Amino acid sequence: MHNHIKKLYQSAAKTERRIIGLMSGTSLDGLDVALCRVSGAGLQTKLVLEQHTTLNYQDDYRERVRAVFSKRDVDLQHVTLLNAWIGQQHGEMVKQCLAQWQLTPLDIDLIASHGQTIFHCPKRQHQDPRWGNGTLQIGDADHLAVTTGITTVSDFRQKHIAAGAEGAPLAVYGDYLLFSSAAENRIMLNIGGIANLTWLPANLRATEVFSSDIGPGNTLMDAYIRQQQPSVQYDEGAHLAYQGKVSEPLLYALQQAPFFAAAMPKTTGPELFNLGYLHQAQQQSHTINLAAADVMATLNRFSADSIINAIRHAILPNNCVIYASGGGIHNPLLMQQLADGLPGFRFATTAALTIHPDAKEAVLFALLANECIAGGEQPFADAATGFPSISMGKISFAD
Numbered sequence: 001m002h003n004h005i006k007k008l009y010q011s012a013a014k015t016e017r018r019i020i021g022l023m024s025g026t027s028l029d030g031l032d033v034a035l036c037r038v039s040g041a042g043l044q045t046k047l048v049l050e051q052h053t054t055l056n057y058q059d060d061y062r063e064r065v066r067a068v069f070s071k072r073d074v075d076l077q078h079v080t081l082l083n084a085w086i087g088q089q090h091g092e093m094v095k096q097c098l099a100q101w102q103l104t105p106l107d108i109d110l111i112a113s114h115g116q117t118i119f120h121c122p123k124r125q126h127q128d129p130r131w132g133n134g135t136l137q138i139g140d141a142d143h144l145a146v147t148t149g150i151t152t153v154s155d156f157r158q159k160h161i162a163a164g165a166e167g168a169p170l171a172v173y174g175d176y177l178l179f180s181s182a183a184e185n186r187i188m189l190n191i192g193g194i195a196n197l198t199w200l201p202a203n204l205r206a207t208e209v210f211s212s213d214i215g216p217g218n219t220l221m222d223a224y225i226r227q228q229q230p231s232v233q234y235d236e237g238a239h240l241a242y243q244g245k246v247s248e249p250l251l252y253a254l255q256q257a258p259f260f261a262a263a264m265p266k267t268t269g270p271e272l273f274n275l276g277y278l279h280q281a282q283q284q285s286h287t288i289n290l291a292a293a294d295v296m297a298t299l300n301r302f303s304a305d306s307i308i309n310a311i312r313h314a315i316l317p318n319n320c321v322i323y324a325s326g327g328g329i330h331n332p333l334l335m336q337q338l339a340d341g342l343p344g345f346r347f348a349t350t351a352a353l354t355i356h357p358d359a360k361e362a363v364l365f366a367l368l369a370n371e372c373i374a375g376g377e378q379p380f381a382d383a384a385t386g387f388p389s390i391s392m393g394k395i396s397f398a399d
């Protein structure tokens with residue numbers, strides 16, 4: 001038996017594993033790194049978040065990714081080089097964290113790497129009858145493993161597609177294992193570039209769990225402010241949105257994407273919700289000359305309404321707590337609109353469940369890696385609900 005297989009086998013048999021979860025989302029703000037102590041697997045999983053940080057990307061990183069990000073026509077040489085480069089960069093960032101946390105690679109069983117999504121195209125979006133669902137995450141894990149010396153599990157979404165689903169949201173697998181509670185109905189709401197939710201009923205019935213993307217979280221607001229003020233990454237504190245007034249005609253035009261009428265589970269991305277989409281909506285609603293603050297106020301409301309409508313449509317506010325996470329929770333206007341639009345629901349962040357909201361998605365990938373090496377059947381999985389019972393992730397060894 002090769003030594004790395006022996007080591008992996010020993011990790012899988014341990015009562016407790018240390019796994020570093022890595023998430024680099026669609027906002028391209030930085031790499032979320034979560035150091036997790038995980039014991040057990042499946043419904044017996046216990047996880048302690050020991051450390052977490054977000055290492056902000058430099059402009060150079062963002063520019064290299066944006067050159068291809070959610071674009072249909074790209075330079076293939078650039079994609080090829082970027083794939084290896086991101087793997088190396090993420091590896092260096094992990095090493096930086098280990099030094100800061102006074103740990104060595106020997107202290108870590110696994111890295112769980114989401115990689116960088118550069119294109120997501122479920123069939124509902126591309127609508128080309130020749131193809132099925134597709135998604136592409138880059139940042140090759142062999143580079144991460146060799147750079148860090150740590151076995152790396154990566155590329156979680158392909159198996160989900162191979163098994164008939166859309167490759168996302170994968171949050172449901174970890175949400176169910178970590179956050180289900182008989183004490184209350186829960187909605188795990190993540191507001192990243194794209195917003196998604198997982199419904200966890202207090203009756204714990206696995207067949208009733210569901211999860212879906214629900215629309216733009218921050219992605220349109222981010223893209224718009226960057227277009228107006230190229231040096232700015234996002235509308236901090238909703239500063240610009242607060243100065244504007246919602247345009248009802250523009251809001252109505254933005255809400256017409258067939259995505260909103262489609263049944264859950266469904267997925268989307270900046271391939272749909274982008275500046276072209278906004279421009280088209282402005283043309284349709286004759287609001288091309290709207291002031292920037294009014295556009296931003298409308299985009300903020302659009303994100304809030306997308307979340308409110310999805311929750312109102314799917315879930316009754318019966319003893320239900322919404323546990324929010326993702327960068328959108330730092331947007332006070334967005335959060336106020338959610339509270340106003342969802343009376344009867346209680347609001348908290350995942351911090352109340354011991355997981356820092358900025359680290360939640362990285363934690364979920366650590367859980368998926370744990371399931372990959374030590375888990376089994378996914379308890380709620382059912383092809384009919386869109387959540388196949390599969391292990392996800394590919395294993396890269398350092399030697």
Ligand SMILES: Nc1ncnc2c1ncn2[C@@H]1O[C@H](COP(=O)(O)OP(=O)(O)OP(=O)(O)O)[C@@H](O)[C@H]1O
Binds near residue numbers: 235327328331
């Ligand atoms: N102080 C703040 N004020 C307003 N918005 C904020 C603030 N802090 C973060 N955000 C928003 O959160 C975004 C980052 O969110 P997050 O890191 O959850 O996204 P992501 O993980 O890249 O997304 P996804 O999970 O959809 O891929 C920023 O781009 C910004 O829009």
Ligand SMILES: CC(=O)N[C@H]1[C@@H]2OC[C@@H](O2)[C@@H](O)[C@@H]1O[C@H](C)C(=O)O
Binds near residue numbers: 169268361
């Ligand atoms: C293709 C892709 O990277 N999708 C992300 C993105 O960010 C949020 C939303 O869109 C979600 O579908 C997904 O990430 C989370 C972690 C998920 O799979 O649950």
